[in-house]
Amino acid sequence: MAERMPMLPALRAFEAVARLGSVRAAAAELHVTPAAVSQQVKALEADLGLQLIRRRGNALELTAPAQAGSETLSAGFRLMAEAVRRIRDHQARPxxxxxxxxxxxxxxxxxxxxxxxxxxxxxxxxxxxxxxxxxxxxxxxxxxxxxxxxxxxxxxxxxxxAEELFPVCSPKLLQGSHTLKRPADLRHHTLLHNDWSSRQGKWPNWQDWLDAAGATGVDSKGGLHFNDGLVVLEAALDGQGVYLANTTAVQDLIAAGKLVAPFPVRVRSDxxxxxxxxxxxxxxxxxxxxxxxxxxxxxxxxxxxxxxxxx
Incomplete structure (x- = not known):
């Protein structure tokens, strides 16, 4: 005989609270009130005869029984969501x-x-x-x-x-009085920066590239700074400076002649x-x-x- 299961809404409420760490966040995801979520969790605790969540100041903490089952419960709901998606899409075009x-x-x-x-x-x-x-x-x-x-x-x-980074610029930028024959010539041009970093691995910056190229006398921090790759790319295409770009962002633009890479030196990202x-x-x-x-x-x-x- 199959083991009797608690009510699905109670399990869903507990899973959301355990995953998000907040009754309020769980309520927002489930489109109900925080009070409704709390009531469902209490009903599940009463059904199981176990305490699942305790408060530590303003934070919520899962008890040992709750920790033992929360990840598997989340996986179960993901599988249920996938099953529903397949049912909905079965008659539709893939x-x-x-x-x-x-x-x-x-x-x-x-x-x-x-x-x-x-x-x-x-x-x-x-x-x-x-x-x-x-x-x-x-x-x-x-x-x-x-x-x-x-x-x-x-x-x-x-x-x-994978990604490598190297300087690129608009061809019209090379038509002025300051050409880019050597890396040190960058001191005569505006450097374009994408101020982005990652906690996972190394994303090289202008100083990393200048060190690899053996260039001195270039202010690696100066120039124009952006926080979006698409925006800084538009600035490079417009001829506003030299961008330390990643390969996937510029390879097609270089092939089309819209950007040029004046130097062969590249630095690799993790x-x-x-x-x-x-x-x-x-x-x-x-x-x-x-x-x-x-x-x-x-x-x-x-x-x-x-x-x-x-x-």
């Missing part, structure tokens, strides 16, 4: 919702999509352009291209693209792009088709020496 960084989508993926759409096994793609990591269950994401060092627990992970999806979804035909196509595109870039760096 579709993949792909989470991707906006800069990578604009500078690399979009131009390549016609080749994917020409595949016999391709399906409709819905690009969810977002810099934050999506929640596969809550956000109904099928797959993602994530930026990092490749550690994504619980996901099926495949390396796509970070790269990875195709990821939930392990239980890795075997889906449409996911496998997209994954294999992306791996092929990335491999072609590496072979051509354009977009992936040397790995």
């Amino acid at each position: 579709q993949i919702r792909l989470s991707i960084d906006p800069t990578l989508a604009a500078s690399w993926l979009i131009a390549r999509l016609p080749r994917y759409r020409a595949l016999s096994g391709s399906v409709d793609l819905l690009l969810d352009a977002n810099r934050a990591y999506a929640d596969f269950g809550r956000d109904r994401i099928d797959a993602a291209i994530r930026f990092g060092i490749g550690r994504f627990p619980g996901l099926d992970v495949h390396f796509l693209l 970070l790269g792009y990875y195709f990821v999806c939930p392990e239980h979804a890795a075997g889906r035909r449409e996911i496998a088709t997209l994954r294999d196509w992306l791996l092929g595109e990335a491999a072609a870039d590496r072979a051509a020496g354009q977009g992936a760096g040397r790995v």
Whole structure:
């Protein structure tokens, strides 16, 4: 005989509180009041005869029994969400919702999509352009291209693209009196900075590149500073300065002659792009088709020496 299960709303409320660490955040996610969430958690505790959550000042703390089951419970709800998604989409045209960084989508993926759409096994793609990591269950994401060092627990992970950084600028910037024949010539130009950092790995800056190039007398901090890769790229295209760009952002623009790379020196980042999806979804035909196509595109870039760096 199957073991009697507590009521699903009570389990859902507890799972949200345990995952988010807040009754208020759980209530917002579930679209109910905090009081309703608290009542459901208390009902679950009464049903199980166990205390699940205790307060430590203003913070919530899971008891040992709660910790023992919370992760498995979250995994169960993710599987339920996937099952519901499959039921809803069974009669509909197959579709993949792909989470991707906006800069990578604009500078690399979009131009390549016609080749994917020409595949016999391709399906409709819905690009969810977002810099934050999506929640596969809550956000109904099928797959993602994530930026990092490749550690994504619980996901099926495949390396796509590494990153190298090197100076680029508009061709018209080289037509003035100050050319760029040597790295030291950068002292006569405005440096464009993308002020971005990562806790996962090393993202080189202008000083790193200048050291690698052996350039002296260049103010590595001066110039124009931005906090968005697409915006600083527009400044470079407009001829406002020299940008220390990453390969995936500029490879197609260099091939089109819209940007030039005056120096061969490149510095390597620890970070790269990875195709990821939930392990239980890795075997889906449409996911496998997209994954294999992306791996092929990335491999072609590496072979051509354009977009992936040397790995």
